[in-house]
Amino acid sequence: MSDAPAQSVLVLGGTSDIGRAVASAYAAKGWQVTLAARDAKAAAREAADLTARRDTSRIETRSLDILDTDAFRGFLDGLPALPDTVICVVGAMGEQARAERDPVHAAEVLRTNFEGPALFLEAVAGRFAARGRGLIVGISSVAGDRGRATNYVYGAGKAGFTAYLSGLRNRLAKGGVHVATIKPGFVRTRMTEGMDLPGPLTATPATVAERIVALEERPRDVVYILRRWRLVMLIIRAIPEAIFKKLKL
Amino acid sequence: MKDLSGWGRYPRLYGPLATAQTAEAATRLTASAPGVVARGLGRAYGDAAIGRERTLAAPGLDRLKGFDAETGLLRAEAGVSLHDILTTFVPRGFFPPVVPGTRFVTLGGMIASDVHGKNQHNEGTFGEHVEVLSLALPDGRTIRCGRNENPELFRATIGGMGLTGTILDASFRLRRVETGWIRQTTSVAENLSEAIALLGRTSGATYTVAWIDVLARGTSLGRSLILEGEHAGRDELEPRQVPFPPARTGRFGVPFDMPGGLLNARTVSAFNALYYRKGARRAGQTTLVPWDSYFFPLDGIARWNRIYGPHGFVQHQCVIPEARAEAVLSAMLDRLSETGTGSFLAVLKRLRAGTGLMSFPMDGLTLALDIPVSERRLALMAEIDGLVSDAGGRLYLAKDACQSRDTFEAGYPNIAAFREVRRDAGVFEHMSSKQSERLGL
Ligand SMILES: Cc1cc2nc3c(=O)[nH]c(=O)nc-3n(C[C@H](O)[C@H](O)[C@H](O)COP(=O)(O)OP(=O)(O)OC[C@H]3O[C@@H](n4cnc5c(N)ncnc54)[C@H](O)[C@@H]3O)c2cc1C
Ligand SMILES: NC(=O)c1ccc[n+]([C@@H]2O[C@H](COP(=O)([O-])OP(=O)(O)OC[C@H]3O[C@@H](n4cnc5c(N)ncnc54)[C@H](OP(=O)(O)O)[C@@H]3O)[C@@H](O)[C@H]2O)c1
Numbered sequence: 001m002s003d004a005p006a007q008s009v010l011v012l013g014g015t016s017d018i019g020r021a022v023a024s025a026y027a028a029k030g031w032q033v034t035l036a037a038r039d040a041k042a043a044a045r046e047a048a049d050l051t052a053r054r055d056t057s058r059i060e061t062r063s064l065d066i067l068d069t070d071a072f073r074g075f076l077d078g079l080p081a082l083p084d085t086v087i088c089v090v091g092a093m094g095e096q097a098r099a100e101r102d103p104v105h106a107a108e109v110l111r112t113n114f115e116g117p118a119l120f121l122e123a124v125a126g127r128f129a130a131r132g133r134g135l136i137v138g139i140s141s142v143a144g145d146r147g148r149a150t151n152y153v154y155g156a157g158k159a160g161f162t163a164y165l166s167g168l169r170n171r172l173a174k175g176g177v178h179v180a181t182i183k184p185g186f187v188r189t190r191m192t193e194g195m196d197l198p199g200p201l202t203a204t205p206a207t208v209a210e211r212i213v214a215l216e217e218r219p220r221d222v223v224y225i226l227r228r229w230r231l232v233m234l235i236i237r238a239i240p241e242a243i244f245k246k247l248k249l
Numbered sequence: 250m251k252d253l254s255g256w257g258r259y260p261r262l263y264g265p266l267a268t269a270q271t272a273e274a275a276t277r278l279t280a281s282a283p284g285v286v287a288r289g290l291g292r293a294y295g296d297a298a299i300g301r302e303r304t305l306a307a308p309g310l311d312r313l314k315g316f317d318a319e320t321g322l323l324r325a326e327a328g329v330s331l332h333d334i335l336t337t338f339v340p341r342g343f344f345p346p347v348v349p350g351t352r353f354v355t356l357g358g359m360i361a362s363d364v365h366g367k368n369q370h371n372e373g374t375f376g377e378h379v380e381v382l383s384l385a386l387p388d389g390r391t392i393r394c395g396r397n398e399n400p401e402l403f404r405a406t407i408g409g410m411g412l413t414g415t416i417l418d419a420s421f422r423l424r425r426v427e428t429g430w431i432r433q434t435t436s437v438a439e440n441l442s443e444a445i446a447l448l449g450r451t452s453g454a455t456y457t458v459a460w461i462d463v464l465a466r467g468t469s470l471g472r473s474l475i476l477e478g479e480h481a482g483r484d485e486l487e488p489r490q491v492p493f494p495p496a497r498t499g500r501f502g503v504p505f506d507m508p509g510g511l512l513n514a515r516t517v518s519a520f521n522a523l524y525y526r527k528g529a530r531r532a533g534q535t536t537l538v539p540w541d542s543y544f545f546p547l548d549g550i551a552r553w554n555r556i557y558g559p560h561g562f563v564q565h566q567c568v569i570p571e572a573r574a575e576a577v578l579s580a581m582l583d584r585l586s587e588t589g590t591g592s593f594l595a596v597l598k599r600l601r602a603g604t605g606l607m608s609f610p611m612d613g614l615t616l617a618l619d620i621p622v623s624e625r626r627l628a629l630m631a632e633i634d635g636l637v638s639d640a641g642g643r644l645y646l647a648k649d650a651c652q653s654r655d656t657f658e659a660g661y662p663n664i665a666a667f668r669e670v671r672r673d674a675g676v677f678e679h680m681s682s683k684q685s686e687r688l689g690l
Contacts, residue, residue: 045312052313053337
């Protein structure tokens with residue numbers, strides 16, 4: 001590995017707790033890491049931290065707003081090299097009640113979880129396909145597996161993203177480009193701070209990162225970070241709509 | 250309302266806790282309203298890390314800011330834990346200049362208490378190794394303090410128990426070590442004067458500490474095991490020993506409060522006698538011990554503070570000037586063994602003066618004891634505090650939960666200068682903890 005140029009990963013949402021953990025796990029493997037974030041100062045803070053932690057870290061930062069879809073092509077063309085792996089951690093829970101009243105907020109939640117990430121990864125996919133290899137990882141959510149009263153705006157955004165990733169995977173399956181969909185379940189991060197999360201269904205950002213890095217050795221299509229979530233969602237999806245609509249979940 | 254009680258869980262206090270994830274947020278929360286103090290990992294035993302009105306949680310400030318492997322200079326945010334620093338840098342062959350007896354403390358907490366380690370007699374306190382720090386003040390400003398910039402505020406912040414402002418970040422130098430192993434040598438002192446003499450003689454060793462059997466009486470009063478330590482070199486390891494053993498993760502824990510009665514004079518005395526005999530058998534021997542079990546023996550047991558039961562305990566730590574140390578410590582030990590007030594952990598160490606205006610260490614000997622709380626024992630501690638004051642000694646603010654204002658004022662002659670720095674910086678009414686309120690600090 002010492003002579004060959006290091007492999008590189010681009011992390012969108014590099015200032016989130018999950019993004020940080022992913023960046024750290026790749027840096028530990030000796031990869032070159034580029035953190036993309038809308039807040040340049042916050043990204044610089046994470047980059048300094050990662051750099052101080054290892055002699056070998058090579059960390060860069062780039063500004064990117066996932067709602068600024070026109071900037072995506074220029075962003076990718078401006079990178080010194082096309083990364084080997086691109087991971088999209090960007091997302092926003094928003095506030096369900098506010099989204100019901102305020103279409104501007106609802107649109108922002110939908111666009112942040114779906115439109116932005118999907119169009120960015122579309123631009124990446126074209127370049128990866130032309131090169132003939134690459135790994136694309138999208139962080140979606142179990143919330144996209146079935147719409148629920150308490151968070152369906154966020155859930156619908158994630159459902160759209162999940163469908164998009166599955167389509168991309170199908171399209172690129174023959175070309176050496178792999179697409180992975182991550183469904184973390186509950187993760188203890190600042191997004192869920194103060195929430196009462198059920199221990200057995202809650203993962204740490206470090207576990208999410210481990211599972212993602214493992215994809216480099218062994219690609220998988222849809223990953224539930226904690227395996228029990230697969231069963232939980234199987235049951236939730238199996239409930240007939242006539243019953244489901246009356247449940248409080 | 251959060252349970253903000255300190256590690257000793259006495260006094261039991263609750264209050265609002267605001268969390269800062271960034272330096273900007275910490276600055277804002279420091280300025281927003283009076284009666285605030287920062288809190289690290291809450292390892293102070295008493296009421297130091299509890300704001301008079303509200304408390305600012307700083308562990309979100311946990312990023313490193315830079316490391317220079319040539320010089321060992323580490324710059325880090327104040328909420329970075331010692332555990333994080335150790336697990337990141339020990340494998341790279343670096344070790345902090347000074348560490349306290351637990352690794353679950355923050356950089357900010359180590360500076361604010363100006364902590365001492367087992368090498369205090371050689372290296373001084375942690376504060377001596379701090380180069381610069383930045384401090385958020387009540388007026389919303391952030392200033393840098395060091396030996397050349399704002400030196401008065403620097404000296405007041407080191408050991409200043411959070412009362413000069415919120416420390417946002419700081420820099421200090423790590424030193425190189427060849428391995429993560431400590432070469433430990435055990436020797437036996439049959440009584441207190443032998444222990445004090447040995448602590449004097451062994452002060453050539455890098456690390457030294459005495460574990461003292463508080464319940465031994467008569468001619469054995471003050472019998473101790475003296476544990477010396479040195480960082481082991483590569484050539485001392487067996488081929489199968491990894492150079493940098495990883496930290497143990499706490500597998501054992503104390504899941505609930507143990508019934509108070511379980512720790513009585515008889516059980517504590519038996520434990521101490523056993524520990525002493527076991528240690529005495531190793532006398533003169535040298536063993537290699539992994540860094541974490543040498544420095545942080547209790548960190549392997551999560552929440553061990555619950556063994557003292559629901560009423561909590563006080564860690565009583567005093568320092569007595571050299572000349573009076575033997576007489577006063579034996580008077581203290583007499584009273585403790587007379588009243589059957591045992592302590593699982595009683596530690597005797599030699600100290601030298603600290604750096605900060607309010608630093609605890611002075612040239613002398615320090616004794617630390619765990620004392621479960623009861624009305625009778627609080628009275629006993631007040632009596633012992635009188636002995637400490639009369640001898641010109643003082644109590645450690647990071648451990649204190651119940652000393653009187655008189656004991657405090659007698660022990661800290663720099664208090665007037667400290668108050669003046671606080672007034673000049675405009676923090677006097679604003680930065681305030683339950684402890685500073687109790688002691689009129
Ligand atoms: C098992 C055990 C062993 C110990 N051994 C030793 C020892 O050997 N030597 C020793 O010296 N101490 C020892 N201590 C005490 C401990 O090192 C100190 O209490 C230390 O300050 C705790 O750090 P913390 O981060 O938990 O701070 P906290 O307990 O949360 O706070 C302690 C003080 O620091 C202030 N503070 C915390 N963060 C900041 C900040 N960012 N800015 C300004 N002020 C701040 C608080 O206001 C408070 O006054 C021990 C404690 C335990 C539990
Ligand atoms: N935590 C959970 O339980 C959980 C469960 C399932 C799925 N997820 C998903 O995991 C991902 C990370 O979540 P998290 O818990 O770590 O929460 P988070 O910290 O809120 O992460 C969201 C990330 O998206 C970024 N972002 C939001 N809007 C953006 C925009 N317009 N442009 C660029 N970046 C933007 C945020 O940037 P800033 O740092 O600048 O705010 C942040 O980095 C999200 O996709 C989330 O939906 C989380």
